[in-house]
Amino acid sequence: MAQKKSAETVTGRFVAHPDGYGFVIAEDPPLEQDVFVPPNKVGSAVDGDTVRVRLVPSRRPRKRKGQSSLEGEIFAIVSRGRETIVGKLFRYQQGIYVAPLDERYRYTVRLIDEQAKKIEDGMIVVVSIVIHPGPNQRPQGKVREVLGDPDDPEIQYKIVCHTYEIPLEFPKEVLQEAELVEEPDEKGIQKRKDFRKLLTVTIDGETSRDFDDAISIEKLKNGHFRLWVHIADVSHYVRPDTPLDREALLRGTSVYFPDRAVPMLPEKLSNQVCSLNPKVDRLTMSAVMEVDGQGQVTNAEFFRSVICSDERMTYSAVNKILIDQDQALRGRYKPLLESFGWMLELSRILRAMRVRRGAIDFDLPEAEVEYDDKGEIADIVRSERNEAHRIIEELMLLANETVAQHLAGREIPSIYRVHEDPDPAKVEAFLELATEFGYSLKQNQDGRYSSRAFQKLMVQMRGKPEQKFLSYLMLRSFKQAQYTEVNQGHFGLASACYTHFTSPIRRYPDLIVHRLLKMAIDRKTSGRTAEGLYGRLPEIAGRSSERERKAVVAEREIMRWIMARFMADRLGDEYDAFIIGVKRNGFFVELLDHFVEGFVPVETIWDDFYVLNQRHHCLIGETTKKVYRIGDRLRVRVDKVNPHRHLIDFSPVISAKRSRRNAKRSRRKRKR
Template sequence: MTENETDTADPSHDPFLGREKEKYESPVPSREYITQQLEAQARPLSRKDLAALFSLSDEDALEGLRRRLKAMERDGQLVRNRRNGYVVVDNEELVRGRIRSSPDGSGVVHPDRPGPNVYLAPREMHRLLNRDRVVVRLTGDDEDGRPTGELVEIIEHANQEIAGRYHEESGIGFVIPNNKRLHQDLIIPAADVNGARHGELVTAEVVNQPSQRRQPIGRIIEVFGTRIAPGDEVAVAARTHGIPVEWPEEVLEEAARFGDEVPESVKQGRKDLRKTPLITIDGADARDFDDAVYCEPTASGWKLIVAIADVAAYVTPGSALDNEAAERGNSCYFPRNVVPMLPENLSNGLCSLNPGVDRLCMVCEMQIDREGKLKRSQFYEGLMKSAARLTYEDVDAIHNERDPSLLREHEHLLKHIEDLYAVFDALRIDRQKRGAIDFNTNESVIEFDNAGQVADVHPAERTNAHRLIEECMVKANVATARFLRRHRIPALYRVHEPPAEQRLKNLREFLAQTGLTLGGGDEPTTKDFAALMEAVKQRPDQHFIESIMLRSMMAAEYRPDNAGHFGLALDAYAHFTSPIRRYPDLIVHRAIKHVISKQPIEAFEYTEDQLVTVGEHCSMTDRRAEEASRDALMTLKCRFMANRLGEEFNGVISGVTSFGLFVELDGLYVDGLIHITNLEQDFFHFDAIGHRLVGERTGKEYRLTDRIRVRLAQVNVDDGKIDFDPIAHPLGPDGEVLPQSESRGPTSRNGDKDKGKRKGQSRSRNGESRSRRRRR
């Protein structure tokens, strides 16, 4: 075959031809088959070449091919070269992924498929903003061994609105984004200022995305004023991180058509569980009830039923509801507010497993043995009526405190609650045998007064009632992953990779400073991490050692390729239990329904490449929601602390940087900065590996996990920043001031005094680097 000749490919050999015939009257080759044939040809092919390859000649087929190729370009599966030849992305040279930019103007591409991040120099970032989706070409490695790339194609601009402060200088208006990862200011023409004044918080619509020679241009669409007013912290945080808040009209209209009650017609053909006393157990402020549980003992262990809201019965692929849910990816929870994935009449109403009303559900019924292992499971569509809506506090008071009023109120459920605790004890034993990691993440609870002001901040309490539900959900998710693998249907798994080599190295170097070690050599298992956590349980710095361990972990992701879940010590894991608030769970439900309805696997709605894209998007929205929630929480904490200026607090050094120390206050989980200018008059070496600042003259050391007393010096509510002055350091566990020798100098790893800067150190005095002033 010569260079310009093309073989023919038989369309009947397309493994997904059946799916295409169901969807289209004039089916064209599937995306998978097009990709497969392009790879087989091993060279770029034009649309004309591809039409010849697939023997397509009639007008409808050629138009279908044109639309399919255009869609594959739009989704980043294919790119066209200068001769209009199509090339498959995600090969040895081209990488598709999402940008994560840095304040210095550089960025990294997180690939959609497993692989190393690709570094982009600032010159490659001129046309890009944080979270944009791109195709890049690999160009080699930089001096640090990182893969580098150059921009080939922008698949999607992710930032349509930007929140920030409006400024005017020399007659030019611009918005400085609140999100520090947006490294370019937004230019605002005079005609589009819309009444905003210098220094005000605004939201601006991006009219023109950045180009190689020009910053992005926008127009102001919302003005918050100079300060974040009480109640606006959620709106500001959501807009800062690009979380959709408003509902499109067609979405609300579609949701309203379902009404408030389950029609009799859709109840048919489902297993009737309305007489089974399934109960929901959630937080006191929960409004959307995804899951209900029931347990009864058997001869060999327990039958455990986990019933999940059947969202897929209402939200169908391609509908306005589905498109909006996919875009949002998940619900975002804030103190006293939630930005839901679905409209409230579904999320809090028809889909929610509210007590005493008929609800459609998807059921995972499991047989658990006495060691807590999953022996068998089955999935089916059910119809249920929740027997009770209980809170974690209720269940804890019934089981542990034997609260008389609750015992009387729920007398008919007491046996079932005891059975749930019995299976929980077995599930917990299985968890411990696997060596699953159980980080004690410290979360804050915000209490509000009647006027809506922050009245108190205190740690959230995590009881065995929380753990009971967690373990039941984990087991249902394990059963789900087994089901998906057994039937070989494409779906999304929740993947948690083992820690990367460099992260392990950094963790071990930190642990060496604390006299601790992590076992397992180059490939530690979850049991090695669990053993380390057991070793630090009685230490006063347990929380911070665990936080460093947590930072060494990779982020969990949604992917169609199952690579197991390291943290839970599982070889397969999928999210099934929260389809009201997580879009990946909805896709998993659709996969299960496809199998139990006995349809051919090849006819499933989603292709593997579509799932790659959806999984990456949902992983991003998951991180986005977490960042937005953290921002709103910090604004509320700052508002609470603003009334306590001058007060003294004990805390722990939670972060060490070249410009100062971050301190977390005891019991409040509020973080603030001691700037290096407020430390002793000395030159300070920043030891990045040892997480410490060391005074050159005095030998004074400030180390991660040291206890310290501070005075609240300044609070900036709008920027979410708190500044402390140091009062006493170091402190003992009871707050007593401990002596620290000032005679020792900073020592090297072999115990000799350093005569120059060690690698990983910087030198500062009064907050000024010898080369330049550092900013927060």
């Protein structure tokens, strides 16, 4: 795409940085690069605003390939992105103000309502913006809700949920509708395919309460597998344009925090009537697939069905049965052993098929919080993906892909889960760093990079100190997966056609796909009802993508807060750590004993003056020539913790034998 001339203007969404500058993600016209806006050109725009920006010649030196060379000046605000903010109330002189907790909103807000006078200083409040900031104009607002005291253990959840528009309560009419939902009876079951006599299990986490999916499997005489993937028939209970349906669309997804969940549907549905609990009849949508020894689906059928799950299994138990050969568990679940063996065999066939296709498996550990009997944080550890996780992952991927192909093959409009090819310029920026560690990527003849090339790179990095850092940068060079009504394939999965079908209890797009699949089963893909749904697919896809992004950020924020809370009681403690990222002002570390990340400011490395080597991505001491680079291990001390800002600062434990004179000499040298 041609770069825009300096006199042109673009419209887009402004993404602010706490330091004052920001970027405009161009939408009209779309650009390959974001537009950098320096602090003195931001005007009165705040994070999330839709703005018009005038492109100007860039004065910034390009430090690396792929960095935006476009610079602009915001000259008009098309629409405001925020109508509310969350902040701390304080009094100054004769006024009452709120200091936003989100540092990207750079204005304090003056309160102009009478209610504010009754609220104590320091309280966390939600403010509705009445007058937005402008030239020589401070924003003004009114208190919408008092969230509480900043020291309340529950306050952080309220802050995060309000910030990312995650409703904590269901409206009265939604709960009333949910209470009217009844357990399935024989009359409602009669017209369904009856799979209750099939051996069926669910496999989920130890603390899971909403069970979307269940599995049945058998091996055929021809060596193929017959696989039943049964998914909760949420669309039977959540009918279009009802209070339940509108609330589910508003939420878009369930949000999962370490010690609680904010569900998309009321508990009566999510944990009871829809959940595939054991030993009870449940209404399902079943994908029945015959799969050959190469992982290809040779035949697929889809049914409204009814099941009765035989067992509620956990990932750890299934892994102990299959991999650890735990004799006690094998004896307890003897009737299921053959099915588990077939699941393992099929999942490995499917994984091999996806590897041949070029699918990328990042397999990065996530933080898992362990709690004691009193509900206090006992530890933060690295979550482990075992073979049972991989079994369910492969079987769900297959079901999602098979449903997508079924709808696309019949030219039925649908919602797809797409992941576009990465931008070559961003890949080159990633490669500039990766090559410093000896890695490379081969381009296709058209100049693009295949998923298979990234797959090979992931294999090369596996187990290396730089794996986490480079994997994170690789992910940032990719485009975000999203929902859309247009099938564009899924780059990361190396899939030409993919959707989400397997989690309708917790994802709204899956619920829509169920409705579309039922239209296909009933051969009612035309007419007023069908056309009405087709026309709403772009809106539903866009809304679902937005809600997913906010849920991910909210979950990440809560995890950072939990990490800070955990370390707040450990000030002065020392830990072994390794470096996972380097910046000009310090480096990021990850502890070995706990899965906690934090920052080491460069000023705490007192034995020398350290300068960033941009090319080699490390800090180098001017006098000692000591180097801090990705993957290095070191001892660190917990220096500062700010749970409210989710910050953890460490300092390196430096031997007293190192002289401070090196640092003093180096600083005098720089001043000259």
